[in-house]
Amino acid sequence: MKYTQGKYLILDKKSIAREIYSFTISCPEVAEIATAGQFVHIRTGNFILRRPVSICGIDRQKGTLRIVFEVRGAGTEEISRLNQGDVIDMLAPLGHGFTINPDFKKVILIGGGIGTPPMLSLAGIYGEKATVITGFRSADAVILQNDFRKTGAEVILCTDDGTTGIHGFVTQPFSEIVNSADAVYACGPMPMLKNIAGICNENNVFCEISLEERMACGIGACLGCACRTLRNDEEYFAHVCKDGPVFNAKEVIF
Amino acid sequence: MADLSVNICGIDFKNPVIPASGVFGYGREYEEFFPLEKLGGIATKGTTLNRRTGNLSPRIAETPSGMLNSVGLQNPGIDHFINKELPYLLEKNTVILANIAGSTPEECVQVAEKLENTDVHMIELNISCPNVKQGGAAFGTSCEMASEVVSKVRKATTKPLVVKLSPNVTSITNIAKAVEDSGADAVSLINTLLGMRIDINTRRPVLRNNVGGMSGRAVFPIAVRMVWQVANAVKIPVIGMGGIASGKDAIEIMMAGASAVQVGAVLFTDPYAPVRIAEEINDFLDSKNISSVRDIIGTVKPW
Ligand SMILES: Cc1cc2nc3c(=O)[nH]c(=O)nc-3n(C[C@H](O)[C@H](O)[C@H](O)COP(=O)(O)OP(=O)(O)OC[C@H]3O[C@@H](n4cnc5c(N)ncnc54)[C@H](O)[C@@H]3O)c2cc1C
Ligand SMILES: Cc1cc2nc3c(=O)[nH]c(=O)nc-3n(C[C@H](O)[C@H](O)[C@H](O)COP(=O)(O)O)c2cc1C
Ligand code: FES
Numbered sequence: 001m002k003y004t005q006g007k008y009l010i011l012d013k014k015s016i017a018r019e020i021y022s023f024t025i026s027c028p029e030v031a032e033i034a035t036a037g038q039f040v041h042i043r044t045g046n047f048i049l050r051r052p053v054s055i056c057g058i059d060r061q062k063g064t065l066r067i068v069f070e071v072r073g074a075g076t077e078e079i080s081r082l083n084q085g086d087v088i089d090m091l092a093p094l095g096h097g098f099t100i101n102p103d104f105k106k107v108i109l110i111g112g113g114i115g116t117p118p119m120l121s122l123a124g125i126y127g128e129k130a131t132v133i134t135g136f137r138s139a140d141a142v143i144l145q146n147d148f149r150k151t152g153a154e155v156i157l158c159t160d161d162g163t164t165g166i167h168g169f170v171t172q173p174f175s176e177i178v179n180s181a182d183a184v185y186a187c188g189p190m191p192m193l194k195n196i197a198g199i200c201n202e203n204n205v206f207c208e209i210s211l212e213e214r215m216a217c218g219i220g221a222c223l224g225c226a227c228r229t230l231r232n233d234e235e236y237f238a239h240v241c242k243d244g245p246v247f248n249a250k251e252v253i254f
Numbered sequence: 255m256a257d258l259s260v261n262i263c264g265i266d267f268k269n270p271v272i273p274a275s276g277v278f279g280y281g282r283e284y285e286e287f288f289p290l291e292k293l294g295g296i297a298t299k300g301t302t303l304n305r306r307t308g309n310l311s312p313r314i315a316e317t318p319s320g321m322l323n324s325v326g327l328q329n330p331g332i333d334h335f336i337n338k339e340l341p342y343l344l345e346k347n348t349v350i351l352a353n354i355a356g357s358t359p360e361e362c363v364q365v366a367e368k369l370e371n372t373d374v375h376m377i378e379l380n381i382s383c384p385n386v387k388q389g390g391a392a393f394g395t396s397c398e399m400a401s402e403v404v405s406k407v408r409k410a411t412t413k414p415l416v417v418k419l420s421p422n423v424t425s426i427t428n429i430a431k432a433v434e435d436s437g438a439d440a441v442s443l444i445n446t447l448l449g450m451r452i453d454i455n456t457r458r459p460v461l462r463n464n465v466g467g468m469s470g471r472a473v474f475p476i477a478v479r480m481v482w483q484v485a486n487a488v489k490i491p492v493i494g495m496g497g498i499a500s501g502k503d504a505i506e507i508m509m510a511g512a513s514a515v516q517v518g519a520v521l522f523t524d525p526y527a528p529v530r531i532a533e534e535i536n537d538f539l540d541s542k543n544i545s546s547v548r549d550i551i552g553t554v555k556p557w
Contacts, residue, residue, distance in 0.1 A: 002286055006526055048470045048523050049316050051370040091525065214314040216321065216522045219286075221279035222329045223299070236306050237328060242283075 001093055003219065006028060006085040011064060017143050019071040020114070022056070023088070028063030030092045036121035037210060037246040040067060041218035042083065043089035047077040050091060052215050052241070054187070056117035056144075057124065065092070068117040094218050095245050098124055098208055104182040108133065109153070110196060112168050112188020113141065118210055118222030120147055122185055127152040131177065132174035135170035135188070139163035152165050171195045178203050186210070190254065207249035213240040228253035255374040256539035257546040258532060260294070262491045262513050263414035263439040265375050267349050268534040270547055274495050274518035275300050275353035275378065275418075276325065280339040281346070287525045294532070295349030297442075297516055299336070300380050302354070302357030303361045305331040310410040315451045315460040322449050322498070322518055324463035327355055332365045336372055336507065342372055351416060355380040359393075359403040366410040377413050380402065381433075382420025382445035394420035394445075397432035408437030416493065419443040419484070421473075426480050427487040442493035442516065443484060444477045459514045470519035478510050485511020485552055499527070501534020511552040 012024040030040075034055055041050040057066030071077050082088055101120075107126050111119040111134040123130050130153035136142045138161045150156045156173050157165030166173060170192065178184065178199055186196045187210035200207035213225040220242030229238040229251045238244065238251075258269035273284070275297040281290050290296065298386055308328025315322040329335075333351070343350050356362035358499045381393035381403060393399045404417055417433045421444040430441050446467025451460040452528060459465070477496025485492045494512025498504055499520040507515055520527040535547060544550060 005287065043523060046319070047316065048319065048321055048519055049314070050522065215311045216314050216323070216519075217277065217283070217525075218522075219283040219525075221280070221283040222314075222323070222522070223308065223325050224323060225329065226311045226313060226325075227307060227311075245261050245415070 001033065002131055003092060004090070005091045007089050008183040009082055010082055010086050010088055013082070013084045016068065017141055019080075020068065020141075020143055021064060021071075022068045023082070025065050025088060025090070026063060027065055027090070027092070029148070030059055030090070031060050031063045031065055032094035034058050034065060035097035036100065036125060037118055038093040038095045039245060040065070040090045040092035041094055041215070042069065042079055043091075044075050047075050047078070049216055050218060051075045051079065052094075052212075052218060054118040054210065055093065056120050058121055070114045075113070091218055096243060098185055098246050099121055100184065105129060106131070106181050107183045107185065108174065108177065108181045109172060110134070110184065110186040110188070112170060112186075112192045115135070115186075115188030115210070115227075116144055119185065120144055120151075120186050123148050123153045126191070130154070131156065131171045133158065133174055135159065135192070137161065171199065175199050178205055181205055183207070193249070194254040197252065197254070200249055208246050209249050209252065210245045211240050211247060212245070215241050217241070256319065256536050257548075258536060260514050260548060262493065263376065265349055265414060267514055269294040270508065270514035270535070271350075271528045271532045272297055272351065272493070272514060272516045273521060273528050274516035275351075275380065276323075277518045277521050280335070281343055284525060285522070288529050289350050290343075290346040292529050292532070293348045294514060295351055295375075297345065297351040297353050297378055298339070298343070299329055300327050300353045300355045301329045301332050301335045301365065302327060302356055302501060303332055303364050305329065305334070308503035310462040310466065312460060312462055313466070317449065317451060317468060317470070318330045320468055320472035321522070322451060323433075323446070324460060324461045324466035326463065335541055336368060338376060340372055349375045351376045351378045353378040353380055353418070354371060359406045362403055363406050363410045363552050366407045370411055374413065377407075377411055378416040378418050378442060378475060379407055380418045380445065381429050381529060382418055382422070394429065395423050397428055400429050401432045401436040403438035404438055414439045416440040416442050418445055420445050421480055421496075422477060424551065425463050427483050430484040430488050434490050440491040440493060441484060441488065441494065443479050444473070444496040447473055447476065471497045471499050474499075476502060478507050481507055481512050482510040482554065489501050498531070499523075501531050501536075502536055504531055504535050505538050508547070509554040511554075513551055
């Protein structure tokens, strides 16, 4: 089995910031095979299209997944009204996750805003080898800092308005330590990813980024979620749901 | 258990439910959910002579009870289809409809010629794809152009030829009659309706292509009407599609005159939809003591 569709029990729901929710979902068959960087595709209400949300945590022993999402529109609003004890209809696990290499001695994980959640499952794997740099609009949008600390990772926080942590963008502390890293992983807004990819390229550091695109099938059949990539020096429309969402930054045409 | 089998142009389908072209790729992705042999048939992704890269993203937008797409016929080209995808599909014990398209009648002819020496069961000629700038839109919107491309492809193939019609026309019956007269063995309809959404915050169209093809539940009544009109206007079989989401929808469009149905956007909500819909058709027939699905085709009693 590569992926499956089912209705799964929500074991726990928390509101972790304004309009941001965390669900822990019991789905042993998915947790068994899911990897960091993959996503779930959630059916909700009467919407024809499912909503893609990254996997934030995987607990194989307990058979659970964690997702963290922000209310952005009618679909995520509907999902946010589900409660502990309700079931959630998911197609999962989907996509191609991050490359994990036990030989890496130091990795940098970068999350921008609601792009932060997928970094947590990576931090769980790399632990003390990881430095996590996350950036948010403002103090009231900050999420997951304690979860990151619990993994043993070094944690650096930035806010655009300086209400907490470093005043500025994640690229500032990142460019100071990029040379110490064997690998960089990032998820967040496109301009941030573009800058990070550029810095990694200049410093010749391995870099993987997680992209977003509007999706229909979520499994590579409809060709709806194209993104421009380079393969063997030729431009190629890859598909975020199947070839990604994680891509080597060198392949992506911004 | 009712008899769900239907026959179109001499080809037997074990049930009347066929995933529509473009939503099902070449089948591999959905095999994770069910064996492909459960399907009546498979309409494969629209394939052109050469590889096409398609349109820029976003290619998908949501609409009330529906969606827009502007994939732009991204496909690996007919040689790849014949060598890499078709042999695998032909092992699956289901009817394969090779959906083909081209920018010129000559391209359509070349694609059909390449399929002539394969064991594909049927050809579905897309004369209607509304979202490729130099694509099929032109053929499907005038009787003259539709006749030209269909008669040329007709000469190039001995396979049963299904012509897939565009709903973006003033009179779909005139087009249907024109393609029947030009040698089509069946028609399938409807392809997507041209639509548009705009993000009012950025004033940008949601689709990078500005406009795209609309499908999904919202288009169902239009599909039923067009299938009914076309079934009354031509003698060749009609394959109905557009917004079908349940066995009851399938029954309804078959009563309007369709001999089989294709299902598209519903797969995005429920990947098991084609199998579920076949089961629901059976449940309906059993509940009414109807022994064969063939007994409901075209049985609407109009006022
Ligand atoms: C691989 C992937 C992982 C994601 N992970 C997370 C996550 O962990 N947490 C989180 O909060 N959000 C995540 N997102 C973004 C999330 O999918 C969108 O915020 C959500 O689909 C918005 O739906 P809506 O109905 O609330 O908004 P609407 O704007 O009403 O949605 C309309 C349509 O556009 C689509 N859409 C809108 N914004 C996006 C977007 N940014 N990306 C893709 N499709 C979009 C919707 O799915 C829907 O089909 C992820 C997106 C992708 C592609
Ligand atoms: C993402 C997508 C891609 C499509 N690609 C094709 C195609 O390549 N060729 C074609 O003839 N029709 C294509 N269609 C149209 C469908 O086959 C079908 O006619 C239409 O979607 C109506 O059915 P539905 O409402 O059940 O989706 C596509 C539809 C969608 C949603
Ligand atoms: S969403 Fe269908 S191919 Fe990616």
